[in-house]
Amino acid sequence: KQEVTQIPAALSVPEGENLVLNCSFTDSAIYNLQWFRQDPGKGLTSLLLIQSSQREQTSGRLNASLDKSSGRSTLYIAASQPGDSATYLCAVTAATFQKLVFGTGTRLLVSP
C-alpha cells in the first residue's frame, strides 16, 4: 500500500529565506506527483505536477524535483514571502492510475 510522508509537519521561517519541503513515498511505481497549496478553510490549489519520466518542474519561485527510484520529492520555494504561508501537500498518482494518495502536509508560516 502506497504511503506518503511529509517532513517537517510545520515550518516557520522569516521572510526572504529559501526553503525546502520534503515528500517521500513508499512505492516507486507512480505515474506522477503533484504538489498542492491549501489556505485555511479553503480548497486545494495545484502548484506543480511532475510526470514520472521528469526530474523537475518549475513555476515562478517554485521548483519541484522528483527522484522516483529513492521515493522522494522536494518543493523548493525561493525568497519566501508572507503570502506563501499555507499548508503544502504532496500527492502521488498510484499504480491504480486515477487515484491520488496524499501526504498529511507541511504547514508553512513565513513571518514578515
Add this chain to the structure above:
Amino acid sequence: DAGITQSPRHKVTETGTPVTLRCHQTENHRYMYWYRQDPGHGLRLIHYSYGVKDTDKGEVSDGYSVSRSKTEDFLLTLESATSSQTSVYFCAISDPSGAINEQFFGPGTRLTVL
C-alpha cells in the same frame, strides 16, 4: 481556476439523517472524485467516477454512495449520517491524458454530524 462548485458549503445535521452533497463542474472533465479531509489522515478518496453512470470505490467508501447521471454533476450521499462522517469533503476533477492525471479541487463542504 477550474470551474468546480460544491453545495452546500456548510451543513449541520443529526445522526441518522440522509445527506447529499453536490459537485458541479463546467470543464467537461471525464473523471470526478470525492475525498474527505480529516486531521491526522490527510485527504482520502471515497469514490470516483470515470464517466456517466461509471463509478468505483476508494479507500474509505463504507457508508457512502455516489451517483453521476450527467457529466457535470457528481453526488455524494450519506444514507444515514454518523458522527464519524463529520469532515470536510472535497470534490475533484481530472481529464487524464497519457500519463498525466492532474486533479483540480473544489472549495469543499464542511459537514458536521451531531
